[in-house]
Each structure stands twice: as C-alpha cells, then as structure tokens.
Amino acid sequence: MTVSLEQLRRCHFAVDLGAARTRVYVKGAGLVVDQPSVAAVNNRSGALIAVGDLAEQMTGRTPGYIRVVRPISGGTVVDIEMAQRMLRHLLGEKTRRALRRKPRLRAAACTPHAADPLATRATIETLVGLGARRVVLVDTLIAAAVGCGLPVERPEATMIMVCGAAATQVAVLSLGSIVTAERIPVGGEAVDRAIVQHLRHAHQLMLPSQSVRPLQVALSASGLAQHGPASAEIHGRDVVTGLPRTVRVDTAAVRVAIQTPLTAVLDGIGKVLRDCPPDLVADLADRGMVMVGGSALLPGFDQMLRQATGMPVHIAERPDVCAAEGLGAMLEGRVEPLLLNPLAA
Numbered sequence: 001m002t003v004s005l006e007q008l009r010r011c012h013f014a015v016d017l018g019a020a021r022t023r024v025y026v027k028g029a030g031l032v033v034d035q036p037s038v039a040a041v042n043n044r045s046g047a048l049i050a051v052g053d054l055a056e057q058m059t060g061r062t063p064g065y066i067r068v069v070r071p072i073s074g075g076t077v078v079d080i081e082m083a084q085r086m087l088r089h090l091l092g093e094k095t096r097r098a099l100r101r102k103p104r105l106r107a108a109a110c111t112p113h114a115a116d117p118l119a120t121r122a123t124i125e126t127l128v129g130l131g132a133r134r135v136v137l138v139d140t141l142i143a144a145a146v147g148c149g150l151p152v153e154r155p156e157a158t159m160i161m162v163c164g165a166a167a168t169q170v171a172v173l174s175l176g177s178i179v180t181a182e183r184i185p186v187g188g189e190a191v192d193r194a195i196v197q198h199l200r201h202a203h204q205l206m207l208p209s210q211s212v213r214p215l216q217v218a219l220s221a222s223g224l225a226q227h228g229p230a231s232a233e234i235h236g237r238d239v240v241t242g243l244p245r246t247v248r249v250d251t252a253a254v255r256v257a258i259q260t261p262l263t264a265v266l267d268g269i270g271k272v273l274r275d276c277p278p279d280l281v282a283d284l285a286d287r288g289m290v291m292v293g294g295s296a297l298l299p300g301f302d303q304m305l306r307q308a309t310g311m312p313v314h315i316a317e318r319p320d321v322c323a324a325e326g327l328g329a330m331l332e333g334r335v336e337p338l339l340l341n342p343l344a345a
C-alpha cells in the first residue's frame with residue numbers, strides 16, 4: 001500500500017468529505033454520519049440553523065434571512081470554517097465527547113486523486129479544527145477499492161471507477177498502488193445540470209433544484225437503458241410566463257441529454273487503459289471494472305460502459321459508502337499489509 005496501514009490503524013476516525021455527501025466512520029462504532037454536505041445559516045446572526053438532510057430540504061425554499069451553503073465543492077473544502085461547524089453538528093455531542101477523550105486524536109481522510117496541495121491542506125485544516133492532532137490522507141481510489149472488497153494488494157490488475165458528484169475518477173490498481181489513473185471533472189452534478197438544461201431548452205420548463213432526482217427516479221425504469229416508459233410527467237415553472245406547468249417529457253431525449261457529459265467519462269476510461277501496461281489490461285478483460293460512488297446508481301450507466309468498453313462492469317454492493325467503508329476497514333486493521341520483504345540471499 002502506498003498509505004501506511006500502520007499509521008491508519010492508529011487513527012480514531014475517518015472522514016470522506018464529498019461534494020454531495022459527508023461520511024464519517026468512527027473506529028469501533030462504524031459509519032456514524034452519512035448526510036448531505038449542506039448547512040443552513042442565519043444571515044443576521046450567523047448561527048447555524050440546520051445541517052445535512054434538513055438543510056438540503058431547505059435549498060431553494062428559504063426566506064431572505066436564511067442562506068443554504070455547501071462548504072465542499074468540486075471535491076474540495078472551499079469554506080474551512082463552515083465545514084468544521086457542519087461536521088461538529090453532524091457528529092453530534094455524544095460522538096464528539098467520545099473523540100475528545102482520546103489523548104492524541106488522529107484522523108484519516110480520503111482525498112481525490114491528484115488533488116492539488118491547497119485542497120489537501122484545506123482537508124487537513126478542517127480536521128485539525130475538529131481536534132485532530134494528526135491527519136493521514138488516503139487516495140479515494142484506494143479507499144474505495146478496499147471498501148468494495150477488491151484484492152488491491154495482489155500482483156494483478158483491478159480497475160475501479162469512483163463516480164462522485166463533482167468528478168469521476170478511474171484507476172487501474174496493482175500491488176496496493178495506483179498504476180494509472182484519471183480524474184474527469186464530470187459527475188452526478190453535471191448529469192443533473194444536463195437534465196435541467198434539456199428541460200429548459202426543449203420544454204421551456206424551469207425545474208426546481210430538488211426535482212432532478214425524482215425525474216431520474218421517474219426515468220429509473222429506463223434511465224439510460226433502452227426500455228422502460230416512453231415518457232414521464234414533470235412539474236415545473238414555465239420559463240416565459242413564470243406559471244406552474246406540467247409537461248410530459250420524452251425519456252429518449254433525456255437519455256441523449258445525459259449521455260453528452262458521460263462521453264467525457266468514456267474518454268477518461270480509454271486514456272487509463274491506453275496508459276496501462278498490456279499485462280494488466282489482459283487481466284482486466286475478464287475481471288472487468290467495479291463502479292462505486294453515488295452516481296454509479298445512475299440507471300443504465302453500467303450498461304452504457306459495458307457497451308462502450310466491451311468489458312464486464314459491476315456495481316459495488318453499496319456503491320455510495322465504499323470509500324468511507326474502505327477507510328473504516330483500514331482503521332480497524334481488517335486490511336492485511338502486503339509484505340514486500342527483500343529476498344534472503
């Protein structure tokens with residue numbers, strides 16, 4: 001492993017700060033937080049009104065004096081102070097007190113592949129503000145691969161694709177390290193934006209920010225897949241008159257709109273495979289790749305990748321929490337270190 005398993009085993013908690021969701025794994029307690037990375041603030045007093053699910057429900061529905069903020073954007077903590085306040089509330093008094101009792105609190109966090117130094121610094125500072133004396137960083141790709149049970153430490157290729165909200169990361173791993181990897185700045189958010197734009201252009205309908213998911217759910221029988229209902233009913237606001245309106249949306253057209261951002265992901269996969277040594281690519285032909293991350297659940301996404309690459313594509317059992325669970329497994333010492341001892345002469 002490129003990360004020190006020994007150091008990770010000494011950590012007390014692990015954090016996955018995602019653009020869409022924040023997840024916290026506490027050693028011995030498991031995954032204690034899995035909530036949207038959202039906070040609602042009172043503009044007048046600066047007080048925090050809500051965090052997580054409740055704050056997300058408030059998005060777009062607030063009076064002037066309440067502001068809904070996302071302290072993590074594009075996979076980076078953009079507002080360190082707000083991220084700390086949000087995390088404190090998400091953790092709750094009981095967990096915080098338990099963590100405060102540790103003499104030298106150590107935290108682990110996953111960072112996007114090839115994150116720039118400022119982004120990693122922001123993650124570290126966020127956790128230091130929560131009381132951590134030491135922060136160990138793990139590449140999300142490795143954490144996710146461990147979390148979905150891939151045999152990362154063996155001398156054989158495994159391919160993982162982390163489909164997050166802000167970005168999609170693809171990598172080929174072998175011997176516990178990344179052989180080749182790409183980070184494509186297209187994720188679930190780009191897909192949502194494509195749907196919103198399509199409805200605006202094709203139906204002059206403004207979709208409330210919260211309705212993209214229900215639309216995907218409405219399409220879920222078909223999604224990107226070819227079969228399923230031919231149309232779905234969507235409520236929104238007319239762009240011209242501003243009045244509420246309901247339209248029947250052709251699912252085939254939505255499918256095309258979604259596919260546009262996803263072609264960038266296909267390019268990224270192609271690049272990773274081209275950069276990868278042939279022996280490893282041969283391993284992948286029958287093993288295929290594993291999709292993790294919330295956007296892996298996008299209906300029909302796996303089917304589309306299967307067709308485009310000709311490789312087997314699997315979705316992890318609980319794709320959204322794989323990275324946090326992987327960090328957890330390393331904290332609990334459930335991952336066997338690879339012993340690369342020099343051979344005795």
Ligand SMILES: Nc1ncnc2c1ncn2[C@@H]1O[C@H](COP(=O)(O)OP(=O)(O)OP(=O)(O)O)[C@@H](O)[C@H]1O
Nearest residue numbers: 018019020021164165166167188293294295297298
């Ligand atoms: N059932 C679903 N169908 C389609 N998309 C989904 C589904 N569930 C979650 N998503 C999408 O997955 C994304 C969230 O995934 P995830 O929780 O992995 O993101 P994140 O870790 O917060 O983001 P990042 O890793 O990019 O910082 C959101 O964009 C959401 O729209």
Ligand SMILES: [Mg+2]
Nearest residue numbers: 018019164323
């Ligand atoms: Mg993530």
